Structure formats: structure tokens, C-alpha cells
Amino acid sequence: MIPPRLQLGVLPTPLVPAPRLAGALGCDELWIKRDDLAGFGVAGNKTRPLEHLLGDALARDADVLITGGGPDSNFVAAAAMAARVAGLACELVVWGAGALGPTPNLTLAAAAGADIVPLGDDRRERVDLVVAERAAALRAAGRRPVAVPRGGSTAVGAVGFARAATELLTQGPAPAYVVLPLGSGGSTAGLLAGLTAAGVDTTVIAVSVSRPPAEITEKVLGLARESAALMGAAPPRPDRLEVVDHRGPGFGVAAPDDRAAAATVLHTEGLLLDDTYGAKAFAVALARLRDGLPGPVVLWHTGGVASALAHLADHPAPTGAP
Numbered sequence: 001m002i003p004p005r006l007q008l009g010v011l012p013t014p015l016v017p018a019p020r021l022a023g024a025l026g027c028d029e030l031w032i033k034r035d036d037l038a039g040f041g042v043a044g045n046k047t048r049p050l051e052h053l054l055g056d057a058l059a060r061d062a063d064v065l066i067t068g069g070g071p072d073s074n075f076v077a078a079a080a081m082a083a084r085v086a087g088l089a090c091e092l093v094v095w096g097a098g099a100l101g102p103t104p105n106l107t108l109a110a111a112a113g114a115d116i117v118p119l120g121d122d123r124r125e126r127v128d129l130v131v132a133e134r135a136a137a138l139r140a141a142g143r144r145p146v147a148v149p150r151g152g153s154t155a156v157g158a159v160g161f162a163r164a165a166t167e168l169l170t171q172g173p174a175p176a177y178v179v180l181p182l183g184s185g186g187s188t189a190g191l192l193a194g195l196t197a198a199g200v201d202t203t204v205i206a207v208s209v210s211r212p213p214a215e216i217t218e219k220v221l222g223l224a225r226e227s228a229a230l231m232g233a234a235p236p237r238p239d240r241l242e243v244v245d246h247r248g249p250g251f252g253v254a255a256p257d258d259r260a261a262a263a264t265v266l267h268t269e270g271l272l273l274d275d276t277y278g279a280k281a282f283a284v285a286l287a288r289l290r291d292g293l294p295g296p297v298v299l300w301h302t303g304g305v306a307s308a309l310a311h312l313a314d315h316p317a318p319t320g321a322p
């Protein structure tokens, strides 16, 4: 059964042509899906899973949302704000060694009233364990917690991106390729499930920024299968998923080529990309487009605006035309 939805975003997000970027790359039929304009805080793509995760939490009569992520995570800020809309308290387990820096996303989460629980180290994979432990402790104390893993990447959350696939297909021709960044996997999983359910032949090129391809591919396909089952849809087509390893110098660290791709996108289409997700996904996409990837191609701008603004000062000064 399709999980209930708490409306947070202003959807559909625009699908816009990118003629200047296409001209710079020597390709045509290039579109950008503007999930940076999802209309809920600066949550970007994370608006979509949160609509279903909070809808589900309300259906379960939860009174506190517990989740987590990194100190620069768009998802933690978005979750803190979404919890408020649903009338829930929010606890966030945040990884990072030493004192947590006042990043825009963490500052926003705290301003929205979330309780921040520092993990105290960099072992990101421990976040979900501590989230589960906190949920158990709160349940024992008589609260009604709902625990959500990092990134909101569950089958329920992925339904939000399956809906995004349907949304996309009402806005333009079925793309030959969609390119998007791949972190915890829910966005890619939902997209794959939704595109398969719609019966189109689109290939999803998912650019892994944090996990080895084999590991994240298995997770994505598992989530996509579960999500399709929830929706009563056909199982996803693994042959329509291409995972590209683009972790580069590490999670959250953009290589010079990534920054160059972000500068090209800024100089041609006026769009801001973050180092962690957008710059890396677009770097892969731009290289593939230059190599003749056939269209129509949709590049998914997933947001990351708060983090992008914070890191702009690290970028080299613009040197002119792309």
C-alpha cells in the first residue's frame, strides 16, 4: 500500500531546458530537473522522502522523529524542519570527531528545535545503530519514536522519488538517461522503481559519492524492490541502473574536475552545485555528454544549496567563460 504523504514541498519541481550548457558541451536535448526548487526550506531532493516518512510517522502516531547524518547533511536540517511541520519532536545523531562545527545545515537543524546528539567520531555507519538505540531508549521511557536511517533511505522514503519519476514523465519526453548523485540510495532506488513502473526505457546513471559501487548497488536494488512492492508495481529493472564510482578524494571533497564542472554549470545556466553531491554528479554527466551520451538527458539538480553557499569561498575565483 502506498504510504500516506504529508505535503511539504511545492511540487512538481520545474524541468528546464539547458541550452547554454548543451551548447558548451556540443550536445542537444539536455534538461535539468530543478529539485533545488522543491519548495521546502533548503531541503532539495530530501523533501520527497520526508513527505512519505513523516506521513508514515503520523499514521503510526509517533511523537518523536529520530534520525541522523553528517555535520554538513542536508537531510538532517530537512528532517528537523519536517518534524516541526508534523508536530513531532526531533533528535538527530550527528557523526564527526571533536566539536561539531556550526555548518549552515546543523545550525538550521538546531534553530528548528532539533536535539543534536553528537556521535563523537567519524564512523558514519554507526549513526543508524545509535539512532536505533535512542529509539529503544525513548520507547522504554514511554515515548512513541519513529527511527529513520541516514538520508531517509527506506522503502517508504523511496516512494517519494518513485512519484518524482511519474512527475518527470508528465513534463517532457521520456529521457534516454537521467543522471543524479547517489549517497544513501533512496533517491536512485525510488527513481528506478518509478521509471520501471511507468514502463519507459530510461537508464539511471547514479554517481556514487560515498560508498563502493557493489555495496551501494545492492542497497539501491533492494530498496527499489521493496518500494515497488509497497506500491504494487513491477519489480525494478537492474539493467536500467548504471552506478558510477566517483568518490574521488573522499566524501564531501570535490576534485578540481568536479569544481570545474560546477563552474561550467554556474557560468552557463546560473545554477549553484554543492561539492558533496551536485559537483560530482555533474562532473560525470558533463564528461559523458562531451563523449556523446545520446539524449534526451535529464540532469537532476538535487539541491544542497546551504552547503554549496558555505563552500563557495573555497572555490577558485572565476576566470571567465567556460
Ligand SMILES: Cc1ncc(COP(=O)(O)O)c(C=O)c1O
Binding pocket: 044, 045, 046, 073, 074, 075, 151, 153, 181, 182, 183, 184, 185, 186, 187, 188, 274, 277, 278, 302, 303, 304, 305
Ligand atoms: C543535495 C543532495 N543530493 C543528493 C543526495 C543523495 O541522495 P540519496 O541519499 O537519496 O542517495 C543527498 C543526500 O543527502 C543530498 O543531500
